[in-house]
Amino acid sequence: MERGSFHVQQLTGATRFLLVLAAAFAFTTVALLSTGVSPLEAYRLVLFGAFSTPVRLSDMMMLAAPLLLCATGLTITFAGGLYNLGVEGQIIVGAIAAMVPLRLWPDWPPLLLWLLAGLSGMTGGAFWAMLIGALRRYAGVSEIFAGLGMNFLASGLALYMVLGPWRRQTSASLSGTELLPRELWLPTLDRLRLAPAAPVIAVLALGVVW
Template structure:
């Protein structure tokens, strides 16, 4: 703007030639984005905290450090991060294909329900076989539920957002029916879920801890496979091309519709796996809220990192640590722990705003 103002110009004060855009621009962009995201988030959550009469610094300290206080909370953090990471990996696939898989919650739930089937029907098999069966059943269940989204999207042209949300309700309905109906505890249906699995069927934990080492291992394998597929294979290139512009990709010979469905299937399988882990490693029973909102949390994670599989891991850990750390809030400050959710949501909100600002500048 200042360029247009009439100024006294001496030869020395001539405007410097514009900086080479290519080198400086990304750094400046990154800094502006970071300033918008961090500044905006801090401002907004601080206002919320002040409005509820809380000392913001103390609240931030608890949220940020609460999850890392001792081995026990770190174990809880890992056990929350594992399914979150799996779901985030799945959503990275669908977002890269340009799809909003809001049905991920339902895919977790159906994965959990199907994981229960072998555990209930064949409890006498050796546990390792059962675990394998349960994990595969969970992955297939989630995949089938996601394929439903894909089929409806392709053949009826209904937005995957609405199909997914509708299927979420159905999945929760099925769970409630099972918990209060055929799978209820002897004599007493309970909101706390089905009768806990026999201890022999629990995935092994570290001695004296709630940490199931298999869970983070599965999650790391999941995110690595997604990273590899997206960034190192021709399939991933085609998937991303589909996400950028479906029509153009198709014209260039990419089987775009197949890629859409495959991304959904992959996401569903990963979400179903997360559901199976919720059963085998976390709740050890089918509870009405078995997904615990992990799918929606994963949505925030993936939006914040712009579907970049490399950054999914650290951000998933960060978001999970907010959730674990915030348990301290009601205990120490007498405020509601949902402030963690506000923090997570606000971060993503300002990330989107920052992105919008950058796009407008171009």
């Protein structure tokens, strides 16, 4: 009986996954059709565009790493019955906090700065999430609306830092900040813009949470 129950649970989980996947494709297809975009062309670009060259593949991996890391954290809040729609703001504030030690003490040893940047990023994101939790706990504001509102504040803070204290001093361009010294970058594969440590950390985090 236990073995049969186990197979039923496995089948239910697989069926649920397939239903969710089908629903996601159906919703995406409807959204693309409503904007006059060919779904087949869009899917072709998604499936083959990222794998067409080594540079594009490495860029995709670097973009996926922080998203996977944050999605891993989201599974914890969802398991607790909370809808953390403020994760975008937490990513932004965490990124700003991670940059602080790198900007203040660029001459420190890279390993120490990487550790400080990681701890600062986690602290900044947790602090932003704590504000949302405080609004829910003490003001009765739903974490959904509080999180979405805090996302706008976080975006404004990022714009202020990019266009203000961290703006490029040697250029009239407002497109970004000064690059960090090369020695502070994570080890990167030449001509691929891929820092292998980033996706490895994200996958390890996923395994730990799993």
